[in-house]
Amino acid sequence: MKIMGILTSGGDAPGMNAAIRAVVRIAYSKGYNVLGFEKGWEGLITNTFRQLTPRSVGGIINLGGTILLTSRCSRFREKDGIREAAKTLALNKVDGLVFIGGNGSVKGAFELSKETDTLIVGVPATIDNDVYGTDETIGFDTAVNTAVAEIDKIRDTAISHERVFIVEVMGRKRGFLALTIGLTVGAEVILVPEEKHETHEIIETIRENGAKGKRSGIIVAAEGVGNTHKLARKIERKTGAEVRLSILGYAQRGGNPTARSRLLASLFADEAVRLLLEKHGNKVVGLGDGKITSVDLKKSCETEKPLDLSLLKLARVLAT
Numbered sequence: 001m002k003i004m005g006i007l008t009s010g011g012d013a014p015g016m017n018a019a020i021r022a023v024v025r026i027a028y029s030k031g032y033n034v035l036g037f038e039k040g041w042e043g044l045i046t047n048t049f050r051q052l053t054p055r056s057v058g059g060i061i062n063l064g065g066t067i068l069l070t071s072r073c074s075r076f077r078e079k080d081g082i083r084e085a086a087k088t089l090a091l092n093k094v095d096g097l098v099f100i101g102g103n104g105s106v107k108g109a110f111e112l113s114k115e116t117d118t119l120i121v122g123v124p125a126t127i128d129n130d131v132y133g134t135d136e137t138i139g140f141d142t143a144v145n146t147a148v149a150e151i152d153k154i155r156d157t158a159i160s161h162e163r164v165f166i167v168e169v170m171g172r173k174r175g176f177l178a179l180t181i182g183l184t185v186g187a188e189v190i191l192v193p194e195e196k197h198e199t200h201e202i203i204e205t206i207r208e209n210g211a212k213g214k215r216s217g218i219i220v221a222a223e224g225v226g227n228t229h230k231l232a233r234k235i236e237r238k239t240g241a242e243v244r245l246s247i248l249g250y251a252q253r254g255g256n257p258t259a260r261s262r263l264l265a266s267l268f269a270d271e272a273v274r275l276l277l278e279k280h281g282n283k284v285v286g287l288g289d290g291k292i293t294s295v296d297l298k299k300s301c302e303t304e305k306p307l308d309l310s311l312l313k314l315a316r317v318l319a320t
Contacts, residue, residue, distance in 0.1 A: 004032040004276065005094040005118075006052070008066040009040035009073075009101035009108065012253055013125040013139025015261035017060040017067055019100050022269030023123070024052045030277055035092060039069045040101070041076035041108055044085035047092070061262060064142075064254045070101075076108055086115040094118050096276035098269075102126025102137065106284060110301040119281025121272040122297060125265070127253055129176035132305040133295035134286025138268065141260035143170070143252045144180050151185045154246055155218055162215035163242040164206060166232050170252050171222030177252070179311055182220035188319045189217070193224040194307045199231065203238045210241070212320075223247075267292050 004027045008016050024034045036052040037043030050056075060067055075081035089097065096119040099109050106122055113120050124131035127143035147169050158165045167187075171177045175192025182190030189205055191197050202219070209217055221228050228245055236243040257265070264287065271285040271292045282297040 002032050002095045003035060003093055004273075005035045005037055005049070005089065005092070005097040006068070007037040007040050007043060007097070007099055008068045008070045008125070009099055009105040010070060011102060011126060011128075012065050012070055013102070013127050013137070014064045014142035014253070014255055014257035015138035015265040016100050016125050017063045017065065018257055018262045018265035019123050019125060019138055019269050020052070020066065020068060021057040021060050022266045023098050023273060024057045025054045026270055026273045028054050030273060035094065036068050039071040039073070040105075041073040041081075041085060042071050043068075044088045045073065045075055045081050047088045049092075062256050064256055066100075072104075082111050082115055085112055086118075089116050089118040096121065096281070098123060098272050098276070100125045100138075102128055103130045106131060106297065107301050110282075110297050113282050113297060119276055119279065120297065121275050121281065122284035122300070123265075123268045123272050124284060124286055127170060127177060128174050130174040130305055131284065131286070131300060132303040133284050133293075133300040134288065136264065136287050138261050138265045139253075139257065140176070142255060142258045143177060144184070145258055146252050146255055147177070147181045147248055148185055150248055150251070151181065151218060151220070155185070155216075158216040158218060161242065163244055164217045164219065164235065166219045166221055166228050166243065166245045168221050168223055168228045168245065168247040170248070172224040174224075175222045175307055178220050178222035179307065179315075183311055183315045183318070185218060185220065186319060187218045187220040187315065188214075189219040190312060190315050191219065191221040191225040192307065192312070193222055195309060195312065197225065199234055202231070203235055206235060206239045206241060210239070
């Protein structure tokens with residue numbers, strides 16, 4: 001019987017368990033045994049895995065996190081670690097490997113592909129939504145909805161106390177999360193790493209809003225834009241407004257996946273197994289123009305996914 005390996009790598013994302021479940025059940029229906037390597041790439045290096053069956057993945061479609069655990073493996077950034085992982089694949093006679101993770105996982109998988117004959121296919125799962133080759137990643141919709149629900153509550157307090165709130169969301173390098181959240185909560189200002197912001201422009205926006213009768217406001221900022229504590233104090237000094245900072249933090253990565261995240265997990269898993277069955281390795285599956293598709297692992301690794309900055313202009317118009 002053929003053997004398929006599966007692992008989850010990097011930051012956890014809601015829907016990873018749904019993807020694990022789908023890969024295992026579809027693979028078994030095609031005659032594969034499935035080995036679940038634990039703690040991501042670390043499990044490949046240390047040859048730590050468990051046998052996964054259709055029954056062992058029952059009842060996990062609705063769970064956040066990942067039953068296979070995940071980690072950021074420093075050894076996998078070195079050639080020796082990557083070679084150990086390749087040896088594990090050969091030792092266990094793994095015909096195909098499905099990795100579930102984000103942009104960093106794609107880069108790691110590409111390096112591994114240079115050292116192994118095992119076919120590798122990626123299933124993009126990250127709340128950052130920064131994987132090239134897919135319009136949306138597993139977990140992104142869940143993270144957006146989690147943040148929107150919290151900010152809707154914060155706005156109630158902002159209006160009641162006539163305050164400006166800076167809400168910091170995840171996104172060290174990319175602003176997909178902040179942009180989508182900011183647009184959908186009606187934020188007055190959205191700050192993303194991809195566009196340099198000038199503090200005086202933010203201050204002017206707050207002043208203009210005050211002149212128009214808006215006594216409260218929401219600023220959504222990706223964590224990668226800089227020190228939001230300092231920004232809050234400066235806005236307060238320059239405008240006289242009461243400014244509060246709320247950092248949503250890791251709550252955005254947890255929780256039950258939305259129907260959207262579960263659906264993508266199932267569709268992506270189906271495509272990943274199909275590619276392996278047809279001997280198409282070194283691919284990343286994804287969503288493009290409403291259809292399930294795939295791109296070369298190398299291209300996904302080497303190409304930065306663009307952020308649609310025109311949505312910032314739309315958000316400014318809608319916030320007036």
